[in-house]
Amino acid sequence: MxxxxxxxxxxxxxxxxxxxxxxxxxxxxxxxxxxxxxxxxxxxxxxxxxxxxxxxxxxxxxxxxxxxxxxxxxxxxxxxxxxxxxxxxxxxxxxxxxxxxxxxxxxxxxxxxxxxxxxxxxxxxxxxxxxxxxxxxxxxxxxxxxxxxxxxxxxxxxxxxxxxxxxxxxxxxxxxxxxxxxxxxxxxxxxxxxxxxxxxxWPGFLSRCSETAAVMREASELLTERAQEDISRCAERGGLSLARLNLLSQARQRNLLHVWVSEQSGHRLGRAQLLQLEKDLLHARADAQPVFRLPDHQLRRHQGVLYLLPDPLPLVEEGERNLVVGESIQLPLGCLQWQPARRGLPVGQRLTLQLRRGGERLRPLGRGGSVSLKQLLQEAGLPPWLRACQPLLLKDGEIVAVPGITLCEAAGSEEGLLPIWSGFGLS
Known part of the structure; x- marks a missing residue:
């Protein structure tokens, strides 16, 4: 006792x-x-x-x-x-x-x-x-x-x-x-x-099990540390660069994916799932758009980057709302924030925020002409699942900014704040 x-x-x-x-x-x-x-x-x-x-x-x-x-x-x-x-x-x-x-x-x-x-x-x-x-x-x-x-x-x-x-x-x-x-x-x-x-x-069976568990925990900590180092090297646009991932040995690739998915989603991949993930996403054709689903999450790739996303994706609500420059807003797939810039929008200016509806045209700053929003988003490499969620800022019905991508000529030439959209999978 x-x-x-x-x-x-x-x-x-x-x-x-x-x-x-x-x-x-x-x-x-x-x-x-x-x-x-x-x-x-x-x-x-x-x-x-x-x-x-x-x-x-x-x-x-x-x-x-x-x-x-x-x-x-x-x-x-x-x-x-x-x-x-x-x-x-x-x-x-x-x-x-x-x-x-x-x-x-x-x-x-x-x-x-x-x-x-x-x-x-x-x-x-x-x-x-x-x-x-x-x-x-x-x-x-x-x-x-x-x-x-x-x-x-x-x-x-x-x-x-x-x-x-x-x-x-x-x-x-x-x-x-x-x-x-x-x-x-x-x-x-x-x-x-x-x-x-x-x-x-084996009279010492219990103590041996405890020792084995302790050794496995230390080994797991070392594997996690190595995975986090590899994740930092492969990180790109809120996901993982497949080109840099493929430079690693197969064992390190699997270790990285196991830890990355676990830390991001709480879901631990078994070996069979890891092998299937490699087959479906890492080794698929370059032009394919595969989806690998887990409980409440999905993995997709786009332009050489692997993304982990919620499943299903959040619903996009139609409509618009008023805001003032400098006001941060939580959006369906990300957050609208601001940063100081030599050319931006004046602090306190009243604008209208709406999500992409289709068919919009705008005049990006420095481009020297108009372009469709669809083309602009494609050129920017925005993943398809984010395009419907792209926020737009308007003044008097005219687009003045596409947050995270460009200011428009209608924004003027004042020093102010630049709108940044940290879309899910792009932060």
């Missing part, structure tokens, strides 16, 4: 600026023990408990009451959130649970999860069986940002056996979710039928 308390104190001390410790309480042995230990270490006013009711088991409401009573005995505030997972699968329950965690946490909060070394070994085995890469084999991190707060797993180096002994010494009476005994779930199958055999055959 004393070793557990010392280890827990060391973990908590790595987070000195925490305002509230939020214990994810299920009523099971691990989280009940964590709550009890934390009550001994931290001031009661900085510790609260959070129970997530997935409403997948008939007894979940009774477990919530058990947790409420448990918190009452320890004088710890109790909070309950009910969620509705899309299905009874492990993945759906986890997604609903973490969404609730994120919405609950406030700045300065640290969510404490009672996962331990056996859980880490299960996670590593599951990721291995699913064909995960280096990041997947890093398993569960000890800590990471979550919502407005952070997440910490302070018992990750402790074995289940150690926690069971401590709970027995304290006389804890945790509840047991009957679904934990159902081998239909992959994690339960490993816990019940596989881990006991592995631990008996």
């Amino acid at each position: 004393s070793d557990l308390l010392v280890g827990l104190r060391q973990q908590l001390d790595t987070c000195p600026k925490v305002r509230r410790w939020v214990v994810a309480l299920s009523g099971g042995l691990d989280s009940s023990l964590l709550l009890f230990l934390l009550q001994r270490l931290a001031p009661s006013q900085s510790v609260i408990a959070l129970y997530i009711d997935h409403q997948l088991q008939a007894g979940s409401a009774l477990w919530a009451e058990h947790c409420r009573e448990q918190c009452g005995r320890l004088n710890i505030p109790f909070n309950l959130i009910r969620v509705t997972p899309d299905s009874d699968s492990e993945a759906s329950a986890r997604a609903a649970r973490y969404h609730a965690f994120e919405s609950f946490l406030q700045p300065g909060d640290c969510l404490l999860l009672a996962q331990h070394a056996d859980d880490q070994a299960e996670t590593l085995l599951l990721r291995l069986l699913r064909g995960s890469g280096v990041m997947g084999l890093a398993a569960m991190p000890r800590s990471r940002p979550l919502g407005q707060g952070m997440l910490l797993r302070p018992l990750l180096q402790q074995s289940r056996e150690c926690l069971e002994r401590a709970a027995f010494e304290l006389g804890l009476e945790p509840v047991e979710d009957p679904s934990n005994a159902n081998p239909r779930y992959d994690r339960n199958l490993l816990r019940l039928n596989v881990l006991p055999v592995l631990k008996q055959r």
Whole structure:
């Protein structure tokens, strides 16, 4: 027990600026023990408990009451959130649970999860069986940002056996979710039928899994650092230059794409997806306009640049609005901003903003004649998906500027502000 308390104190001390410790309480042995230990270490006013009711088991409401009573005995505030997972699968329950965690946490909060070394070994085995890469084999991190707060797993180096002994010494009476005994779930199958055999055959199995996860995490960090260096070299017009991307080895290309897509969209590409992306976009004909779709995102290429865009693209609203020069405005696919220029629009001038409608003609500054807006946008290399969203600035019905592309002769010759449109995929 004393070793557990010392280890827990060391973990908590790595987070000195925490305002509230939020214990994810299920009523099971691990989280009940964590709550009890934390009550001994931290001031009661900085510790609260959070129970997530997935409403997948008939007894979940009774477990919530058990947790409420448990918190009452320890004088710890109790909070309950009910969620509705899309299905009874492990993945759906986890997604609903973490969404609730994120919405609950406030700045300065640290969510404490009672996962331990056996859980880490299960996670590593599951990721291995699913064909995960280096990041997947890093398993569960000890800590990471979550919502407005952070997440910490302070018992990750402790074995289940150690926690069971401590709970027995304290006389804890945790509840047991009957679904934990159902081998239909992959994690339960490993816990019940596989881990006991592995631990008996290799007594150091848990520590080896922890070491492997730590090594994989370091390797993943190195790969991410290299990918970010390559991304900075390949960055062009808000996307990636395919010419510079093709100068990299195939392994670095895939590493770059994996990290770039993950950082931009939150979606982690599996190896099969990476291979398909290479085939569909990187190796397609030069004149092709392929689209590679992911949940809520799509990848396109245009004039040698690879772009990651929302899917579906935002709807373009018709109509117009008044504005004054210097006023920044959020638009469907970007933002209208301003920068000082020797030749620009006078600050405070009243203009009308409208999006492209088709058929417009204008007289670009320095061109010496009129040109269609369609031709101008093509010459500027504007991707097709942005052309319908191109903002125009008018005065008395005449185009005075195409933000991000040109001023017009009607703008005059005054020093002022130049309109810049940071279109999605061009920033």
